Each structure stands twice: as C-alpha cells, then as structure tokens.
Amino acid sequence: MQDLVKITEDVLARVKACESLDALNDVRVEYLGKKGIITLVMKEMKDLSPEERPAFGQKVNEVRAKAEEAIEEAKNRMQAAARALKLEAETIDVTLPAKKMEAGHPHPCQLALDEVERIFVGMGYEVVEGPEVEYQEYNFTKLNIPEGHPARDVQDTFYITDDILLRSQTSPVQARVMEQGKLPIRMIAPGRVFRSDAIDATHSPSFNQIEGLVVDKHITMTDLKGTLTQFAKELFGEDTKTRFRPHHFPFTEPSAEVDVSCFKCGGKGCRFCKGEGWIEILGCGMVHPNVLEMCGIDPEKYTGFAFGVGLERIAILKYEIDDMRLLYENDLRFLSQF
Numbered sequence: 551m552q553d554l555v556k557i558t559e560d561v562l563a564r565v566k567a568c569e570s571l572d573a574l575n576d577v578r579v580e581y582l583g584k585k586g587i588i589t590l591v592m593k594e595m596k597d598l599s600p601e602e603r604p605a606f607g608q609k610v611n612e613v614r615a616k617a618e619e620a621i622e623e624a625k626n627r628m629q630a631a632a633r634a635l636k637l638e639a640e641t642i643d644v645t646l647p648a649k650k651m652e653a654g655h656p657h658p659c660q661l662a663l664d665e666v667e668r669i670f671v672g673m674g675y676e677v678v679e680g681p682e683v684e685y686q687e688y689n690f691t692k693l694n695i696p697e698g699h700p701a702r703d704v705q706d707t708f709y710i711t712d713d714i715l716l717r718s719q720t721s722p723v724q725a726r727v728m729e730q731g732k733l734p735i736r737m738i739a740p741g742r743v744f745r746s747d748a749i750d751a752t753h754s755p756s757f758n759q760i761e762g763l764v765v766d767k768h769i770t771m772t773d774l775k776g777t778l779t780q781f782a783k784e785l786f787g788e789d790t791k792t793r794f795r796p797h798h799f800p801f802t803e804p805s806a807e808v809d810v811s812c813f814k815c816g817g818k819g820c821r822f823c824k825g826e827g828w829i830e831i832l833g834c835g836m837v838h839p840n841v842l843e844m845c846g847i848d849p850e851k852y853t854g855f856a857f858g859v860g861l862e863r864i865a866i867l868k869y870e871i872d873d874m875r876l877l878y879e880n881d882l883r884f885l886s887q888f
C-alpha cells in the first residue's frame with residue numbers, strides 16, 4: 551500500500567514534467583504498458599491472501615485510473631497548444647497589401663506593328679508571313695535582281711548555302727503571294743530580315759520590315775500615293791504631309807522614297823528632322839512588269855504597287871527613341887516606359 555502512494559506521486563510528477571507527446575508516451579509505457587510498473591503491481595495481486603485482494607485491487611485500479619486520467623489530460627493540453635501554435639503560424643492577414651503581379655506589356659516595336667496592321671487591315675489588307683530563311687531566287691531573282699546585280703552584294707547578306715540565305719528584305723513575300731495566283735492582292739507582310747551590318751544607333755544585323763503589295767486591274771500611281779498618304783496621316787497625325795521623291799528599286803518602276811512632314815515642328819525644321827522639315831519613312835513604287843511576269847501575272851492585264859517600311863524606324867519616330875539599340879537590349883528601365 552505504501553508503494554502505491556509512492557507510485558501515484560511518481561507517475562503524476564513524471565506526467566507533469568513531460569514536455570512533449572513523445573515523452574508522455576514513454577511515461578505511459580513505463581507505467582501502464584505490458585511490463586509497466588502499475589501493470590506489474592496488478593500481477594502481484596495473486597501473491598496476496600484472498601482477504602487482502604479486493605482492497606488492494608481497488609487501490610491499484612484507482613492508481614491506474616489516476617495515471618490514465620493525468621496522461622489523457624496532459625495529452626489533450628499538449629495537442630491543444632500545438633493546434634493553437636499552428637493556427638497562429640498560418641494566420642493570413644487579409645488586410646496586407648497583395649504581392650504585385652509583374653504583368654508584361656507589348657514592346658515598342660510590337661506597338662508600332664499593331665498600329666501599322668490596324669491601319670492596313672482597316673483598308674482591307676490581309677496580313678501574311680513568309681519564311682525568314684529564303685531561296686536566293688525569291689529574295690533576288692524574282693524581284694528583278696538577276697545574278698551579278700549590285701543589289702545582291704554578298705557583303706550585305708548571310709548565305710546558308712549558295713542558294714539559300716537569311717532574307718535581306720521582306721520583298722520575297724511579294725513573289726510568294728503573287729505565285730499563289732489569287733487575284734486581286736492586297737496584303738502586308740511584316741517580318742524579320744537580316745543584313746551583315748555592324749550594330750550602331752541606326753543599324754542592326756537583324757531588324758523588321760513590313761512589306762506591302764496591291765495587285766489588281768487599273769492600279770495606278772495615284773492609288774499608291776493616296777494609300778501611303780492616308781497611312782502617314784493615320785500613323786503620325788491628320789496634319790502630316792507626304793512627299794514622294796524619285797528613287798530606284800529593281801522591283802518597282804517608277805520607284806519613290808516617301809518622306810513625311812516633321813510631326814515635331816510641322817515642317818519648319820528642328821533638331822528631330824535635322825533641320826530638314828521632312829523625315830524619310832519608306833520605299834515604294836509600281837510593281838515592275840518583269841516581276842509580275844516572273845510571278846505568273848500578266849502585266850498587260852494587271853498592275854500593282856508595293857512598299858517597304860522599316861518597323862524599328864517607325865517605332866523610333868513615333869516614340870521619339872534616339873538609339874535603335876535600346877529596342878534590342880531588353881532593359882526594363884527603358885521598356886517599361888511604353
């Protein structure tokens with residue numbers, strides 16, 4: 551009986567001292583397990599006389615019950631504390647400002663292209679694409695640039711084989727579309743072109759052009775001038791004037807370069823237009839009969855006009871960027887301004 555008092559005190563003290571569920575379980579095993587202290591005491595009952603047994607049995611049961619109760623209580627207390635800690639750690643403060651989403655936005659060249667496409671699609675043009683790796687036949691021959699022509703200058707072009715090159719202009723798309731034989735044609739063809747140029751403020755070995763082509767019956771220079779004048783007004787503002795200067799391109803005849811009146815100074819001359827009052831924006835002309843013929847179109851029945859615009863040049867002018875390299879460097883301090 552003396553032992554039982556001691557055991558009770560011990561087990562309660564041990565339970566109280568426990569700081570984890572593991573430690574608590576160890577105490578439970580030590581006292582109540584198969585070979586636990588209390589279990590063994592129970593087994594000692596058989597050594598007692600029948601008279602002593604009931605009183606002893608009752609005592610042991612009391613000790614056992616007290617130990618179980620204390621362990622159960624400690625377990626509940628520890629589990630509740632752990633739950634509380636976990637809840638606290640997982641608390642979400644819904645009043646905190648949300649993490650900012652870094653949403654991307656279009657590159658200035660993309661913005662310029664979207665604008666150009668919007669204008670021409672509005673006039674009923676289709677947007678088409680051609681390959682960046684092209685046969686010399688499309689890049690040159692079918693555009694009235696025969697072998698030996700100075701416009702083929704090898705120094706300007708990246709050749710892959712004698713016959714295949716990185717296109718130096720988007721004009722080969724003209725030939726590809728004409729060859730499909732669907733008439734009339736009203737298309738623009740934006741895309742990347744390549745030239746063996748060193749990088750500086752106005753040059754890059756890879757840049758973008760937008761080709762334009764219209765082929766139909768009775769297309770004249772008036773249509774060309776009217777279309778490009780309207781294009782310039784929509785792109786740079788209603789007050790924009792255009793000037794067509796005679797030029798030479800092998801695939802058009804006659805050919806012209808188009809200037810727009812400086813939209814900064816209105817034509818008076820300023821730093822932006824280098825005092826000229828005019829800014830060059832594109833090349834154009836009436837499709838050369840040789841080109842029509844080589845692409846399977848009868849030049850006696852059909853005529854057409856074509857133009858080629860540098861996309862970076864449009865972006866630079868429209869957004870007043872003073873160095874083309876900024877468009878390629880992917881510097882967010884620059885790009886996020888658009």
Ligand code: DAH
Nearest residue numbers: 719721833834835856857858
């Ligand atoms: N392909 C010419 C170039 O890269 C630009 C050009 C000029 C395209 C006149 C045309 C055109 O379609 O008619 O310099």
